Amino acid sequence: MQAKKPYILLALTFLFLSSVLKAQETPKRTNIEIKAGKDSLAVRLQDSIRPVAIQDSIPQDTIVADSTKKPSYLADKIRYHAKGYQKMSNKERKIYMYDEAEVYYQDYELKAGVIVIDYTTNEVYAGRIKDSAGNYTQTPYFKQGNNIVEPDSIKFNFDTKRAFIRNSRSEQNVGETMSVFAETVKKENDSVYFLHEGRLTTAPDPENPDYYIRVRKGKFVPRKKIIAGFSNMYIADVPTPIAVPFAYFPLNQEKSASGIILPTPGQTNLRGYSLQNGGYYFAISDYFDLAVLGDYYTNGSYGLRTESSYAKRYKYRGSVRFRYENLVSSQRGFPDYNRSTIYNIQWNHSQDAKANPNSRLSASVNFGSSKYYQESVNQINTGNFLNNTLQSSISYNKTFPGYPMVNLNVTSSISQNTQTQVVNLTLPTLQASMERIFPFAKKDGTKKGILQNINFQYSGRGENRINTIDSLLFKKEMFDDAKLGFQHSIPVSTNFKIFKHFSTSVGFNYNEVWQFKTIHYDDYDQLLDFQPKDTLNGFDRFATYNFSASVGTTIYGTFNFNKENKIQAIRHTMRPSVSYGYTPASDQYYDEYVDENGVQRMYTRFQDVGLFGTPGLTESNSLGFALSNVVEAKVRDKDTTATEPKKITLLNNLNFSTSYNMVADSLKWSPVRMSGGTAIFNNKMNINFGATLDPYAIDNAGNRIDMFNLDNGGSLFRLTQANVNVSYSIDSKTFKQDPKDIDNTESGGREDDLFGTGQDFSDKRNFGRERDEEEEEDSGDIQAYRSELPWNLRLAYSMTYSNNRRQSEITNSSLMFSTNIDLTSRWRVGISSGYDFVGKGFTYTSFRFDRDMESWQMYFQWVPFSTRASWFFTIGIKSSMLSDLKWEKRREPDRSL
Numbered sequence: 001m002q003a004k005k006p007y008i009l010l011a012l013t014f015l016f017l018s019s020v021l022k023a024q025e026t027p028k029r030t031n032i033e034i035k036a037g038k039d040s041l042a043v044r045l046q047d048s049i050r051p052v053a054i055q056d057s058i059p060q061d062t063i064v065a066d067s068t069k070k071p072s073y074l075a076d077k078i079r080y081h082a083k084g085y086q087k088m089s090n091k092e093r094k095i096y097m098y099d100e101a102e103v104y105y106q107d108y109e110l111k112a113g114v115i116v117i118d119y120t121t122n123e124v125y126a127g128r129i130k131d132s133a134g135n136y137t138q139t140p141y142f143k144q145g146n147n148i149v150e151p152d153s154i155k156f157n158f159d160t161k162r163a164f165i166r167n168s169r170s171e172q173n174v175g176e177t178m179s180v181f182a183e184t185v186k187k188e189n190d191s192v193y194f195l196h197e198g199r200l201t202t203a204p205d206p207e208n209p210d211y212y213i214r215v216r217k218g219k220f221v222p223r224k225k226i227i228a229g230f231s232n233m234y235i236a237d238v239p240t241p242i243a244v245p246f247a248y249f250p251l252n253q254e255k256s257a258s259g260i261i262l263p264t265p266g267q268t269n270l271r272g273y274s275l276q277n278g279g280y281y282f283a284i285s286d287y288f289d290l291a292v293l294g295d296y297y298t299n300g301s302y303g304l305r306t307e308s309s310y311a312k313r314y315k316y317r318g319s320v321r322f323r324y325e326n327l328v329s330s331q332r333g334f335p336d337y338n339r340s341t342i343y344n345i346q347w348n349h350s351q352d353a354k355a356n357p358n359s360r361l362s363a364s365v366n367f368g369s370s371k372y373y374q375e376s377v378n379q380i381n382t383g384n385f386l387n388n389t390l391q392s393s394i395s396y397n398k399t400f401p402g403y404p405m406v407n408l409n410v411t412s413s414i415s416q417n418t419q420t421q422v423v424n425l426t427l428p429t430l431q432a433s434m435e436r437i438f439p440f441a442k443k444d445g446t447k448k449g450i451l452q453n454i455n456f457q458y459s460g461r462g463e464n465r466i467n468t469i470d471s472l473l474f475k476k477e478m479f480d481d482a483k484l485g486f487q488h489s490i491p492v493s494t495n496f497k498i499f500k501h502f503s504t505s506v507g508f509n510y511n512e513v514w515q516f517k518t519i520h521y522d523d524y525d526q527l528l529d530f531q532p533k534d535t536l537n538g539f540d541r542f543a544t545y546n547f548s549a550s551v552g553t554t555i556y557g558t559f560n561f562n563k564e565n566k567i568q569a570i571r572h573t574m575r576p577s578v579s580y581g582y583t584p585a586s587d588q589y590y591d592e593y594v595d596e597n598g599v600q601r602m603y604t605r606f607q608d609v610g611l612f613g614t615p616g617l618t619e620s621n622s623l624g625f626a627l628s629n630v631v632e633a634k635v636r637d638k639d640t641t642a643t644e645p646k647k648i649t650l651l652n653n654l655n656f657s658t659s660y661n662m663v664a665d666s667l668k669w670s671p672v673r674m675s676g677g678t679a680i681f682n683n684k685m686n687i688n689f690g691a692t693l694d695p696y697a698i699d700n701a702g703n704r705i706d707m708f709n710l711d712n713g714g715s716l717f718r719l720t721q722a723n724v725n726v727s728y729s730i731d732s733k734t735f736k737q738d739p740k741d742i743d744n745t746e747s748g749g750r751e752d753d754l755f756g757t758g759q760d761f762s763d764k765r766n767f768g769r770e771r772d773e774e775e776e777e778d779s780g781d782i783q784a785y786r787s788e789l790p791w792n793l794r795l796a797y798s799m800t801y802s803n804n805r806r807q808s809e810i811t812n813s814s815l816m817f818s819t820n821i822d823l824t825s826r827w828r829v830g831i832s833s834g835y836d837f838v839g840k841g842f843t844y845t846s847f848r849f850d851r852d853m854e855s856w857q858m859y860f861q862w863v864p865f866s867t868r869a870s871w872f873f874t875i876g877i878k879s880s881m882l883s884d885l886k887w888e889k890r891r892e893p894d895r896s897l
Contacts, residue, residue: 082100084099092118108142112138114126123156124155125153128152140154147170151166151185162188168180180220180226202881213233225250228246259280261277261278271301272299276378278295289310291306302326304324318348324341327375340371340375364392369470395410405434424466426465438455453496461486483609498551503552507549508545513613515610524594558572569634570631585619627656629651632650688726721800725796726798727797728795794819812838814838847862859875872888872890874887876888
């Protein structure tokens with residue numbers, strides 16, 4: 001036994017030395033700590049493992065850690081989990097996860113069917129798995145911050161932040177969704193990716209897009225930009241010649257970013273080839289922006305436009321537009337050669353009510369050349385073209401709280417008649433008012449009796465009014481006929497009840513007018529054959545007053561029927577009233593002169609140069625009579641569960657009014673004016689009517705005479721004028737919900753589409769139509785065969801009858817209509833037209849064809865006849881990011897007509 005001990009010691013020595021040699025082969029600083037959790041394992045590498053190249057399914061492009069770099073540390077724990085299984089191999093120094101695997105590290109999130117973590121190189125690989133049918137499932141999902149990539153496979157290094165991605169898919173939400181595909185992607189760092197064979201599209205179905213832009217090579221900065229080399233468009237996987245040698249795609253997450261606005265090329269017979277609506281957009285700040293656009297035509301025409309929008313939350317918002325066009329028609333030397341300049345200024349400003357409750361500035365300006373909407377080549381605004389008047393106003397309102405409260409308003413307004421080119425300006429109008437004061441009323445409690453209800457207030461108005469024509473604007477001649485004046489009014493009134501049922505009011509009004517110009521007539525100069533008339537500058541005033549009183553009451557009448565009938569009751573409400581007014585003569589302000597015929601005439605020095613009328617020469621002492629009627633009905637509700645009948649209005653109003661002047665020499669009765677209105681068919685049809693009934697007869701010349709028409713062998717009243725207006729709106733959803741309101745004219749005109757829709761070619765936001773929620777839900781192919789065709793119809797009929805001088809004729813009778821029909825969820829057709837029964841011809845007519853092609857929009861508008869005969873066609877991508885990818889063609893109206 002003792003002879004064997006040396007061998008045992010030798011064997012133990014050999015085992016100890018071999019273990020020491022093995023320990024020296026392993027880095028001493030390596031320390032792997034594994035913590036087991038409920039759902040995950042945490043692996044902390046306190047020092048780096050020596051980098052070792054690994055073999056994987058990713059070929060030559062696999063990221064391999066650089067062994068020359070200094071050892072690095074992981075900045076955080078790696079958390080991982082898998083539904084199928086988790087396996088750690090100490091020999092390979094890898095962690096394998098299968099089926100719904102997840103890895104979390106700092107702001108990185110990785111989900112996939114299979115994930116392998118190599119903690120020797122600090123790399124992670126993720127890929128898909130096959131299901132029982134052999135299909136790939138659980139595509140990798142890689143998220144860093146807000147950026148998401150969904151590739152077929154990905155390999156990522158935690159140290160260098162580099163990655164290699166195959167068949168990546170990413171969506172960039174920049175107000176709209178831009179889908180980015182690439183066969184291979186190399187992630188350089190947290191913000192830079194390099195793409196190879198990429199595709200960009202905004203199609204709703206990015207997996208099978210109807211169009212995309214192929215990018216051979218590109219640099220991708222998520223949520224900022226894509227810079228690409230040669231790129232061209234594919235439609236239905238077919239390449240097109242639409243290509244560029246290099247491209248830049250902004251993907252800013254900000255609301256707006258500065259950039260170039262590409263022009264739209266075109267060609268017309270009148271002006272040749274053109275580039276329209278090109279320029280630059282300046283995103284100056286979060287509060288306002290600026291767009292500078294221009295047009296150029298080869299015949300020498302050009303246009304300039306600036307547009308700016310501004311807003312400050314809880315303060316104000318608005319927009320400003322200036323448009324200038326220098327238009328050349330035909331060629332120099334031809335008889336139809338013409339050069340003209342037109343311009344238009346638009347300004348809209350609104351102030352938030354919370355900004356300052358005692359001060360408010362608002363503006364609605366649409367001002368410029370009277371022929372702007374008729375001649376502009378960059379928009380077809382039919383509503384403004386057919387509208388004879390353009391209105392503009394800027395107002396500032398200031399309230400001084402306290403008692404009494406005072407309100408001050410300053411307004412500048414412009415009214416332009418586009419037909420006569422007459423312009424009326426008020427620069428400015430000043431209005432001041434003081435709240436009503438009850439000097440004899442108690443500070444608290446209700447006011448009772450005549451004395452406590454006595455009240456008075458003050459209102460003042462000053463105007464500087466200019467009447468001129470379009471060609472004299474901004475010239476000194478426009479001020480030649482300017483009129484300046486002030487008016488002050490102090491009404492005093494009280495109200496009380498008589499016999500509990502009669503409401504009575506009594507009032508007195510004092511009115512004073514200030515003028516700064518007066519006139520003076522001298523007798524006619526027979527020698528010079530001249531009527532002398534002088535205009536005198538200087539302050540002058542006149543004052544008038546009047547007295548008024550009125551008594552009115554309300555009478556109700558109800559007619560009940562059998563409750564089994566559909567109509568159970570009819571209620572008639574009448575409001576009769578009698579008023580009295582007295583205005584004394586102001587003959588102290590009148591003088592006399594002799595005219596050319598030797599006739600002595602009266603005149604006042606305040607006439608012709610004043611703004612607020614003249615003092616009355618004759619006394620007025622008149623009685624007024626008025627009667628208003630409302631008719632309502634109670635009908636049985638179609639809902640059998642309803643406990644109360646339904647109340648409907650049969651007649652919204654039916655009003656009669658007339659007056660009797662007790663001091664007039666003749667024709668003491670004024671004509672009876674009748675007006676009324678109602679709504680039928682569930683308030684879809686509105687009917688308004690009116691008539692004038694004259695009690696006096698007329699002579700053979702058609703002049704009124706002091707003889708009642710009844711005494712002249714006629715009826716009690718003579719119908720001298722009548723009018724009726726009917727509007728009707730209905731659509732396929734009439735019995736489901738109210739139709740949507742339409743506003744086609746941002747700068748004025750009609751609010752409906754009876755004149756068609758306005759086209760502003762410089763506003764890219766106008767391209768395409770919005771689809772409602774139901775259309776979005778039913779956008780499948782099956783909708784091409786649906787039986788329901790959404791539609792809408794708007795009708796407007798107007799008729800005027802005149803019989804002042806026994807002409808008994810209809811001076812106006814026209815019917816206008818507009819309809820739109822959705823043939824499918826993608827096709828919409830529409831027409832706006834009308835017929836003039838007096839002129840026996842069609843009114844302005846336009847046809848519309850609208851095709852929605854998912855990512856694309858096609859629109860065609862055609863005016864077949866009239867001086868506005870024209871057509872417009874456009875097709876392009878709906879996305880605002882790629883809105884410059886479009887084709888337009890149009891034929892302008894013949895300006896020479």
